[in-house]
Amino acid sequence: MKNSFIKVAAATPSVRVADPLYNAAACAHLADLSFAEGVKLVVFPELCLTGATCGDLHAHDTLIGGAKEALRAFAAETAGLDLVSVVGLPVALGDKLYNCAAVVSGGVVLGLVPKTNLSSAERRTFSTPPAELLVTDILGDGSFVQMGVSQLFVCSSLPTFRFCVEVGQDRAAAVPPTAPSVSAGALVICNPSATPEIMGAEESRRITARARTANALCGYILAEAGRGESTTDHVFGGHRIICEMGEILDEHTPFDGGEQLTVTELDLERMLHDRRTGNFDTSSCGHCMENYFDIGVEDTDLTRPIDPRPFISADSVCLTAQCERILTIQAEGLARRITAAWAKKAVLGISGGLDSTLALLVMARAMDLLGSPRTDIVAVTMPCFGTTERTKSNATTLCEELGVDFRTVNIFDSVNQHFKDIGHDPNLRDVTYENAQARERTQILMDIANEEGGMVVGTGDLSELALGWATYNGDHMSMYSVNGNIPKTLVRELVAYVAATEQKKGGDKLAEALYDVLGTPVSPELLPADESGSIAQRTEDLVGPYELHDFFLYYLLRYGFTPAKLFRMARNTWGENYDDATILKWLETFTRRFFNQQFKRSCLPDGPAVFGISLSPRGGWVMPSDAVSSLWLAEINELKETI
Secondary structure: OHHHEEEEEEEOOOOOOOOHHHHHHHHHHHHHHHHHOOOOEEEOOOOOOOOHHHHHHHHOHHHHHHHHHHHHHHHHHOOOOOOEEEEEEEEEEOOEEEEEEEEEEOOEEEEEEEOOOOOOOHHHOOOOOOOOOEEEOOOOOOOOEEEOOOEEEEEOOOOOOEEEEOOHHHHHOOOOOOHHHHHOOOOEEEEEEOOOOOOOHHHHHHHHHHHHHHHHOOEEEEEEOOHHHOEOOEOOOOOEEEEEOOEEEEEEOOOOOOOOEEEEEEEHHHHHHHHHHOOOOOOOOOOOEEEEEOOOOOOOOOOOOOOOOOOOOOOHHHHHHHHHHHHHHHHHHHHHHHHHOOOOOEEEEOOOOHHHHHHHHHHHHHHHHHOOOHHHEEEEEOOOOOOOHHHHHHHHHHHHHHOOEEEEOOOHHHHHHHHHHHOOOOOOOOHHHHHHHHHHHHHHHHHHHHHHOOEEEEOOOHHHHHHOOOOOOOOOOOOEEOOOOOOHHHHHHHHHHHHHHHHHHOOHHHHHHHHHHHOOOOOOOOOOOOOOOOOOOOHHHHHOOHHHHHHHHHHHHHHOOOHHHHHHHHHHHHOOOOOHHHHHHHHHHHHHHHHHOHHHHOOOOOOOOOOOOOOOOOOOOOOOOOOOOHHHHHHHHHHHOOO
16 A cells, blocks of 8 residues: 555455355455455455345345345454455345445445446336435444445545445446545545446446546446356356556456456556646535545555556557657647748758657658658768767768758867867866767757758757756757657657668668667767777766666656655566666666756757657746755655665
């Protein structure tokens, strides 16, 4: 439960129709297994204590009494388990019978939630509950509990752990009965259900779960009845789904056999973040009875999928579509800016590195969209102290194969003259030595753009902007930045996609150059090459692996996760590649640089948005340049003491 991860389970017991005590024991057994796995909330199917297919037997006092005895036995059997259970049974109250879910914890029934959306067959036996809450002594021991739909079940030791219950096909109602509870703060919907397997039912459940959780920004636990219910006219498959904010985290498909439990973790903090920062609808919020329970707060063993590359689709087919769409967005945005600015040319600094390569590919697409010749692209290579033959050669090949106006401006003499003008020793290879080259290149590009009646296209990417790995008023400045919302790990995928596409079309020379760009270490090439002529200045040696930084960046910007949570997720995801000390080292670097380099992001050029997160100061990311990182760094220092 630490870091707001709650381990939950959907369970399908092996029931015997009309045998409540047997079914109670079967449910208690699965509750025991759930507890052993660290589960804090387990959901069983609808009417699981009697069997959902009992039909008219549900109206018999013998079965009603047997169900009550089974609930008493289940509560007693699970009293010592540190979890909450949701089980289904028929409940008689006066002259009415209700299809209910009982919420049980610590040997106590916390509340009963009746089903409201009854089928015509169910109406033979069960009644639709009234709007108001009812009271019943369900266990017959003088401990009266509330029965009604508008109930919230709240963990006193972790108040953000709040759930509600809807039974069976209540999920399909035009306005689900749990809507008021969700608006009132429930972050998890429990759905004990018993719907037969007919064609289309399986996909319908998936669609409902994903849609409900995406719209309500919540989690969802569906537990369907299994094989033991398959009798007479219907067959049940034990379908189980655990879903969160539109994403199915884990699923047991119908008739799949195997385990009777589906277990994973819900992230309450993730849901709360989106509710706080979005336009979460509270219009249906009504009064809800709050029932409190207490469970221990402890570390949760993470088994849920955590995407190590959250910016990049894990599916190869989807990745291809993603790359094509992003390149289109970039090219369309640039084409529009060129038109709006009445620019005659688009000017680019081409280094032979990943970022400028992607920008050049986007510019070629934009010119094709505009119906303009690619010679309207002025690509300028500006070799200086750190330029290697490899990157220069790749830049030349790319420009020749793409058919752009390619120029070389050697800045060696101009930078040395600048050092002489300001009295800087060129043997002192400090930040002045490096940044003078970047600013000289930007000046040349701006001047050529003026000369050609054009505009400078920026190459810097999202990861560099997050780390502030850019020269202020140098390579972070342009008239339009096509890569500003593309993280470094995705830049690589986009270039690889174009390389593969060109290779299929027979553009072997262009593809070969692109693949060599992909194999070149990421570097600003501002320091002289080593004795072998290879790149001596490797960015990831200095600021850390981009795969880790992009991981931190996504979950920080998208969900506002704390350093402790970022560390825990990273070690769970990247633990085989990096030890704890290394992850913490680069998390500290990321955090420190993210805060103290904000001033560079306060004056970024325009650029096309690609994801739901951005560092654009015009609404993408709003943060004062003088924000202090001490709280975040203090948390990281505390983590260091634990490893």
